[in-house]
Amino acid sequence: MWPYRVIKQSFYLKILSLMALLAFIPFAALGFYSVVQVHSFSQSITQLQIQQTIGNVLEQKSAILQKEADNINVKFLNVEQHLKILQRQAEYLFANKAALLSPTTLPLVSGSEGYLWEPFQDEYEKANLFISASAPKPFSSQDLKTAKGLEPLFMQTIKNEPLLKAVFFCFSESAWLIYPAMDADHEISINKLPPDINVKDFGFYSIADEKHNPIKGLKWTDPYSDVTQWGMVVTAAMPVYLPSGTLRGVVGADLPIEFMNDKLLNLTFPEPHAFAFIRDHKGNLVATQSNELSEKLFSAQASPRISELKHEEPIQKISTSEGVLYLLSAPITSNGWVLQFVIPESDITAPIIHDANVQTSMQKERFTWRLLLFLLLGSLVVILFSYYFSKTVTEPINRLTRASQEIIKGNYRVHIPNTSSDEIGQLTRTFHFMETTIEKLIDELTKRAAMLEDRVSERTRELWEANLQLNEALLKLQQSETARTELLVQISHDLKTPLTSIKGYLQLLHDHQFPAEKQQEWTRLILLRTNHIIRLIDDLFEISAMELHETHFKKEWVPVEFLIEHAVDIARNNSLDAAVQFQMTFEDDMPLLFVDLAKINRALINIIDNAIKYSQHHGNGEIRINAFQQQSSVVIEITDNGMGIADEHVEKIFTPFYRDPGVLQAQIIGTGLGLAISQKIIEGHKGEIHITSKKGVGTTVSISFPDVWSDDLEVV
The missing domain is CATH 1.10.287.130 (Signal transduction histidine kinase, dimerisation/phosphotransfer (DHp) domain)
Incomplete structure (x- = not known):
């Protein structure tokens, strides 16, 4: 570093630096100790604030959680109340079906796989029937007509309860009435609904039968994949018994998980990573808000998985791979489910820590400026004290230094006064x-x-x-x-x-x-x-x-028109059977070219032969030859409409023996030396040759010769 080098080269600065260092060390030690104490005190206050804030926030969240759980419980109680009304109405209809006025006919349509269903125009127009291919034939039309008597109450239930997706009555023989109407043909065509479904094999029916529901009450299923395109659903079901005590079917209501996420878990948290979710009485996840943290905690790799934790305590502090979290729980009493909040500790503490850090930084900054001012004043006093002492030592040394510099410049007769x-x-x-x-x-x-x-x-x-x-x-x-x-x-x-x-x-x-x-x-x-x-x-x-x-060139003055027409005639004779048309254009008053006629003719024939060969293979060929003067050069352009060359192969085309892969695939005979020879002949005449091409469109070969009157052209 340059300050160190400067001090090292000056005895005077060494003395000043030593005195300043001796004065600085005690001041710096005191300042460092003070800064450490301020930081430690600030950390203690911050930790105390964090603990108090966490407790207050968790109490507030617990109250909000309990309120939300009560609201959800009210909604579930409303669903259960509607379902009980449907059950009583169904039992009444089946007990008095002989006295009911029912439609004379049911417009059922037979599916290709043996099932029956009732078509509809609008799914909210009516409830429709479905009879599985596995149901006994013929199915009791009286029972179907009796079930249709539930249609008005179904429609009113869906209208009054937006949480529900559908309500249904399911016969034990694998037939049902459902509202809104279900397009059975579509569900079967997408392989969601089995045409020969046996409802006893599915939880939405079996949960309410005699074996699983001996008390004949309302039951909630675990989340399951529905037989329709609704995805994951939860079903509330109640059995419907005849007066004889025989189970006639099950009345149920479907709640898709997507509906529950939208209509139940519509909470917003000030904490950016907090989220809410619902678990059933078995601990299975029913519904959850989705964010980055929830996806990680409910993944198979999470340790521990939130869905596996017990919820006996209303507030639990847990350590996970994503940090420390608080799990808050509140029961939904109607069905034994639990509403839970997950709040990361970092979301609560981050604002406090940020404010504390800002305050600490401000205190440190003020203290540091005061300390620096004190150090500056002390250093000035030390420097003034050291100045007089150092002069008595450094001045003779400076005179010797100046004399040495003069000697370096070559002046060896420098006189230094000696006073001591x-x-x-x-x-x-x-x-x-x-x-x-x-x-x-x-x-x-x-x-x-x-x-x-x-x-x-x-x-x-x-x-x-x-x-x-x-x-x-x-x-x-x-x-x-x-x-x-x-x-x-x-x-x-x-x-x-x-x-x-x-x-x-x-x-x-x-x-x-x-x-x-x-x-x-x-x-x-x-x-x-x-x-x-x-x-x-x-x-x-x-x-x-x-x-x-x-190679020696025997140059002579040759007209451009003769040179080109002669080469074209020879190329035509070489390919008499080629179906190629030539179009030649020459600018007026073209100058003579000073070239070796035989060599340039050889170069042009090679190029024109290639144009004929690749244009003929590509179809009806057309070759245009244009000669003109451009600034101080004569330019010849030969353009064909042949198969063209890919961009990545154009730069290699003048390499000896190189041939475009498309030519090899087309099995067009050639040596791969023609263009290489043409290039060397043209460059031997101090000319230039360039190729531009587009695959499937054609190729243009541009040849330019220098100013024919240039003094550097010589006859060889």
Whole structure:
């Protein structure tokens, strides 16, 4: 750090720093002790406030919890009261069914799987009947008509009690009347309602039968997955007995868990992570508010799981993986369920701790500023006291330092006044003697260093030049070896494929007798493969000569129109059977090109051959050739409507032997050397070649030649 370096270099600052440090240590120790005491006192007060606040908050939440439990209990009592009215009405109807006026017919429809149900237009229009495929046939129409007598009371019950989703009367023979009406065809089509359902196998019926409800009272089911699309529901059920004591069915009311969450647990908490939930008498979770904490506490990985805790005490403090929580419980007396709140301790204590921290920080800040002011005043006194004492020691040393700096600059004749005979005076006399000696030694060393520097410079230059030549030779050797290896591998691959094909055809012609047409066809294929090999070898000779810089250009002045038309004529003759149309456009007053006619012709033919080959394969081909002058360059653009090249393959297209994967899949014959040769020929004429392409649309090859009147073009 720079202050330390400055102090370390100054004896005067060392003395001042030492005195300031000796004065600062007691003040700092006292200040630190005071800050610790203030912090400890603040923590004690904060903890006391937290305990008092937690107790007050829990008392308030317990009162709110009990009030909410009483409200929910009233709603459940209303449900039970409605259900008891329905039970008494059902028992009355079945006891007096002979005297009742019932509809003459029931509009039941038979389902494809043997069940019967009553269609409807609006589900709230009426209650409808359903008869399971497993019910006895024929089902008593009188009993069904008697059950329909409950329809007005069903509709009034749903209207008066918004907590309910549906009410029903279920026969023991697996038939029922339900309101709002249920679309049996739809529920069966989505595999929710079994067409041959046996109600005795389901809790909404069996909970009220003779075995499970001998006292013939009202029963609540555990949460279960309903046979409709309502999801999880809880059902309140009561048995309906005939005067003979025979169980005729069950009257029930369905409360979907979603309804209970919306209509019962509509509480809001000032604590951000608190939530409420309901458990039944067995401890099963019935309904819960959903937030991040509830999802974690009710997950299978929670330890402990809130739903597994007992609720004998109204307030419980528990430790979980999510921190310390308070569990508050209040009974719902009508059905033995329990309403519970979960409140994280951190939600209660966080505001208190925040306020306490703010107050503590303010007190610490005020105390710190006062302490710093006291330290500043003390330090000023110490510095003034130390100033006079340090001057008597540091001033002679400063004079020696200034003289040393002059010597560094080359001035060896600096005079330092010596006013004392103590150790400082002896140091000054020794310094003068050192000045004289150093001056003589430096003169001698300067002469010898100059001689040595000349020799070293000359030798270094020779070594650098030799090393540069060796590096260039090594780089060329490595590049040549790499290119040779890659070329041999690629040549072996490209020659092996057609030679293998030729061998196979010749072997067949040698070993077997075939019709003349087949022999002629195979002979043509052998000739085609042979020409492909010859073309590959010619291309290899051409590109190898260019790689070795052995190609010499015989340049001459050539019209652009002649150059292009000549190349197009040759390319057409090479592909007489190709259905490709050419469109050529030339700008007026095009300049002459100073090029090697044969080489540039070879480059253009390679490009036009590719355009013909890939346009023909793609359909009716069309090739447009446009020549124009752009600034100081002549530009030739060759555009086709062929199969195109994917963007990721365009930059590799000039690599020798590289071919687009789409071309390989289409089995279009080629060597992969044509564009590489064209590029080297064009760049050998100081020109440029670029390719733009779009898959499935076509390709454009742009060739530009430099200013034909440039002085740097020479005839080779």
